[in-house]
Amino acid sequence: MQSTCYKLTEFFILFVLIPLSFAIPYALWIKMSIGCFGFLYVVFVLLRIEKNRFKITPNLNWKTFFKRISVQFIGIVILTILYMWFIDRDNLFIIVANKPLKWLALIVIYSSLSVYPQELIFRTFFFQRYQLLFKSDVLFLFINATVFSLAHIFFRNGLVMMMTFIGGILFAFTFKKTKSTLLVSIEHAIYGCWLFTVGMGEMLGFPS
Numbered sequence: 001m002q003s004t005c006y007k008l009t010e011f012f013i014l015f016v017l018i019p020l021s022f023a024i025p026y027a028l029w030i031k032m033s034i035g036c037f038g039f040l041y042v043v044f045v046l047l048r049i050e051k052n053r054f055k056i057t058p059n060l061n062w063k064t065f066f067k068r069i070s071v072q073f074i075g076i077v078i079l080t081i082l083y084m085w086f087i088d089r090d091n092l093f094i095i096v097a098n099k100p101l102k103w104l105a106l107i108v109i110y111s112s113l114s115v116y117p118q119e120l121i122f123r124t125f126f127f128q129r130y131q132l133l134f135k136s137d138v139l140f141l142f143i144n145a146t147v148f149s150l151a152h153i154f155f156r157n158g159l160v161m162m163m164t165f166i167g168g169i170l171f172a173f174t175f176k177k178t179k180s181t182l183l184v185s186i187e188h189a190i191y192g193c194w195l196f197t198v199g200m201g202e203m204l205g206f207p208s
Contacts, residue, residue: 002049007129014038015126015147022154039117042125050128057180065178069187072170076191080198091199106196106206111189119185122148122168123175137176144172157203167191 018038022031046052084092095103126144134140145168152164167188175184196206 004133007133011130014042014121016150019147019151019153023156039121042121046120046125046128050125052124052128054181056182057178060178060180060183065174065183065187069174069190073190073194076194077198080195080200084199088199091202093197094199095201096197103196106201107193110192110196110206115189115192116181116185118148118151119171119175119181119188122151123171123184124181127175141169141172141176145169148172155203155205160203163195 018034021034046054081092095106122144126147131140134143145165148168148171149161149165152160155161170191171184171188174187175181178184192204195201195204
């Protein structure tokens, strides 16, 4: 059983120090090496220390899940279309209209190589390692959303930070309710893929 001091140090390095370092200019290969090492560490801890077997949570309530995220998704669709219409109309649905194959490739790459690793780190690992350190669930979910937003600081974009904080709240709530990496990854993929679709991919590192 690892001590609270060890876990707090681990938390600071993985979720504060490393993300902040990525906002500083230095060699990309070093950043990628740090990121890969960090991810391998997370997987090692989940498998060997937390005894996570990466099994799909049984008896998932798919109906309730899709009903809830459908309402949220409609709200996201309306807000993002309005934003694009008034702020960046030239890029509204630009990639779907002009480069549908590139759009499809982005959807596949993002969903498989970006979303699941993020949820494994920020929900599965984070909840299993740190939830018992907090007496307040509200504070815990807030911290989770904050570090998820901080992980996107290298974009140097206030809107991205705000969107990822809100997304972090939604994803943390879903994971708390379902304990399912699969469900929260599906939710994350749906919202993220929509942002690419509506024309906001460039600010998220996927140029149109």
